[in-house]
Amino acid sequence: QTKVVKIDPFQIDENEMKEAAELIRKGELVAFPTETVYGLGADALHPEASKKIYAAKGRPSDNPLIVHICKFEELVSIAKEVPAQAEKLADAFWPGPLTMIVWKNEKVPYETTGGMETVAIRMPKHPVALKLIEESGCLIAAPSANTSGKPSPTEASHVKLDLDGKIPMILDGGPVGIGIESTIIDLTEDTPMILRPGYITKEMLEEVLGEEVKIDPGIIASDSLTKPKAPGMKYKHYAPKADLVLVDGEAENVVKKINELVAEKQKNGLKVGVIATDETKDQYQADIVVSIGARADEDAIAQHLYKILREFDDWNVDAIYSESFATPRIGQAIMNRLLKAAGHQVLHV
Numbered sequence: 446q447t448k449v450v451k452i453d454p455f456q457i458d459e460n461e462m463k464e465a466a467e468l469i470r471k472g473e474l475v476a477f478p479t480e481t482v483y484g485l486g487a488d489a490l491h492p493e494a495s496k497k498i499y500a501a502k503g504r505p506s507d508n509p510l511i512v513h514i515c516k517f518e519e520l521v522s523i524a525k526e527v528p529a530q531a532e533k534l535a536d537a538f539w540p541g542p543l544t545m546i547v548w549k550n551e552k553v554p555y556e557t558t559g560g561m562e563t564v565a566i567r568m569p570k571h572p573v574a575l576k577l578i579e580e581s582g583c584l585i586a587a588p589s590a591n592t593s594g595k596p597s598p599t600e601a602s603h604v605k606l607d608l609d610g611k612i613p614m615i616l617d618g619g620p621v622g623i624g625i626e627s628t629i630i631d632l633t634e635d636t637p638m639i640l641r642p643g644y645i646t647k648e649m650l651e652e653v654l655g656e657e658v659k660i661d662p663g664i665i666a667s668d669s670l671t672k673p674k675a676p677g678m679k680y681k682h683y684a685p686k687a688d689l690v691l692v693d694g695e696a697e698n699v700v701k702k703i704n705e706l707v708a709e710k711q712k713n714g715l716k717v718g719v720i721a722t723d724e725t726k727d728q729y730q731a732d733i734v735v736s737i738g739a740r741a742d743e744d745a746i747a748q749h750l751y752k753i754l755r756e757f758d759d760w761n762v763d764a765i766y767s768e769s770f771a772t773p774r775i776g777q778a779i780m781n782r783l784l785k786a787a788g789h790q791v792l793h794v
């Protein structure tokens with residue numbers, strides 16, 4: 446009974462939008478596209494509305510939500526103080542795939558921040574997201590619109606699979622552009638720190654801020670002793686049903702190694718999948734070989750990653766081997782997600 450409404454981002458239907466905005470104002474949930482992944486939205490300043498998000502996703506209640514806004518003044522209205530860095534970053538990257546963490550004021554309920562004194566804020570770039578925020582007149586709390594533990598949705602059909610019957614409406618604006626969640630930067634300490642890598646890189650942030658930006662050691666460590674600062678980064682992340690192993694090295698060696706591993710598994714009667722690139726996909730002898738895109742096309746790799754991981758679950762393979770994609774710009778964000786999906790199993794050849 447979830448209503449799926451197709452919306453053309455370049456010609457937004459006013460009536461459908463009004464209905465969605467009305468739902469948000471009434472404290473209901475609406476899933477909507479952003480430029481990164483689909484979000485599951487509710488009125489951020491309404492504690493009961495935020496609670497519904499946790500229930501629909503099956504999300505632990507101590508994992509805070511990102512508040513989506515459509516004007517910088519809305520950040521000012523919910524922040525305890527506005528760090529100078531926030532203005533610089535907003536000028537450079539908003540609307541866009543950057544989330545900033547600042548100290549919150551009393552307007553923001555603890556239901557939205559998972560009990561924290563800080564709040565995560567982002568101004569998305571997707572026209573449907575911006576229009577929904579504007580039209581509702583609300584600030585919209587929105588995590589990724591997946592069931593907790595699944596990859597973030599990059600198309601409306603993923604949202605429907607996860608949340609059908611649990612929410613009143615999904616706005617279908619087509620596949621998203623970026624495909625991995627926003628970069629999160631924490632501005633509450635002396636040195637700004639990246640809590641989650643994304644499309645906006647450390648170098649891009651440093652250039653705009655003119656100062657050093659750290660990366661949370663907790664997101665690089667593969668041990669469980671160093672805890673990440675963003676609560677969401679510590680939870681057992683999505684892992685495909687099949688055992689996923691990354692193979693890293695020179696292209697030729699990687700293909701050879703993966704084919705050896707595939708042959709070994711197949712000899713034991715197992716069904717094996719490979720995540721390849723356009724350049725290598727014809728060189729593999731696995732049961733299912735999927736290309737994530739051209740190796741040089743980082744944007745395509747990011748865009749296809751979650752969809753491919755979801756597909757492998759449907760194909761019921763026993764093992765998956767993937768090439769590694771430590772590409773120059775968003776490679777860090779891609780590898781962060783892929784390494785977690787693989788439980789940090791990497792073979793260097």
Ligand code: TXA
Nearest residue numbers: 481483484509563564565588589626627675676677678
């Ligand atoms: O691209 C995105 O950011 C998408 C779209 C929908 O905007 N949203 C998204 O939300 O990825 P979610 O809830 O899936 O991830 C939010 C992350 C979690 O890891 C959460 O723990 C962290 O942000 N977070 C939120 N508020 C925080 C805070 N006050 N302090 C530290 N981490 C915070």
Ligand code: MG
Nearest residue numbers: 588589597677
């Ligand atoms: Mg999420």
